[in-house]
Amino acid sequence: MGLFTKSYPPEIAPRIPPGQRLVKTWPVLHYGPIPNFDGKTWDLEVSGLVEHPFRLTYEELRALPTVTVDADMHCVTGWTTLDNTWEGVPFRTILERAQPAPEAKWVIAECSYGYTSELSLEAMSDDDVLLAWRNHGEDLTAEHGWPLRLVVPKRYAWKSAKWLTGLRFSDTNERGFWEVRGYHVHAEPFAEERYSYQEGPRAEFQP
Ligand SMILES: Nc1nc2c(c(=O)[nH]1)N[C@H]1C(S)=C(S)[C@@H](COP(=O)(O)O)O[C@H]1N2
Numbered sequence: 051m052g053l054f055t056k057s058y059p060p061e062i063a064p065r066i067p068p069g070q071r072l073v074k075t076w077p078v079l080h081y082g083p084i085p086n087f088d089g090k091t092w093d094l095e096v097s098g099l100v101e102h103p104f105r106l107t108y109e110e111l112r113a114l115p116t117v118t119v120d121a122d123m124h125c126v127t128g129w130t131t132l133d134n135t136w137e138g139v140p141f142r143t144i145l146e147r148a149q150p151a152p153e154a155k156w157v158i159a160e161c162s163y164g165y166t167s168e169l170s171l172e173a174m175s176d177d178d179v180l181l182a183w184r185n186h187g188e189d190l191t192a193e194h195g196w197p198l199r200l201v202v203p204k205r206y207a208w209k210s211a212k213w214l215t216g217l218r219f220s221d222t223n224e225r226g227f228w229e230v231r232g233y234h235v236h237a238e239p240f241a242e243e244r245y246s247y248q249e250g251p252r253a254e255f256q257p
């Protein structure tokens with residue numbers, strides 16, 4: 051047992067990725083201001099390399115069939131929370147409607163004030179990826195991403211973009227806000243893929 055290693059009960063331990071610590075509260079973490087929400091002007095734009103680009107008004111978004119997903123959350127700064135219950139629309143619903151072109155390999159999440167994050171279309175296509183507006187049965191607060199955030203449970207939390215306004219499909223690995231600042235494209239917590247220098251020459255990470 052290292053000096054800085056905390057031990058967890060056996061049912062919890064396998065859920066804490068290397069270098070992470072469990073916290074009981076839900077921290078707020080982001081760069082920049084929290085946007086105001088106006089349901090009359092808000093929309094979500096699905097664009098890029100898709101057969102059917104479209105926009106959803108707030109009303110249209112909320113009329114889509116919803117799912118509930120239980121997920122743990124891992125911030126690259128070291129905190130982990132367990133058993134978050136999210137509610138929203140599966141990313142796969144967006145995918146089915148948009149019909150990505152065969153060249154589309156990447157999805158860029160676009161947010162208010164220019165924050166972006168990117169992931170491979172493959173990672174985004176997992177059945178637990180959703181566009182969420184509720185957590186533990188309550189509407190998200192503004193600071194946690196209201197009216198809409200992406201949730202990608204199996205990746206570090208900077209991929210779970212708050213204040214989502216667009217999803218753009220691309221054939222190019224376009225690094226997002228943190229990815230251009232030295233963070234990993236793939237970002238799997240259990241593989242501890244924190245930094246871009248760990249990406250190496252793997253072809254899938256090249257632009
Ligand atoms: N738009 C936007 N989304 C963002 C961020 C941000 O700076 N801007 N920070 C990310 C990071 S680093 C983390 S850890 C999570 C934190 O989400 P929370 O504040 O709801 O805990 O939001 C992610 N989503």
Ligand SMILES: [Mo]
Nearest residue numbers: 125126207208
């Ligand atoms: Mo984070």
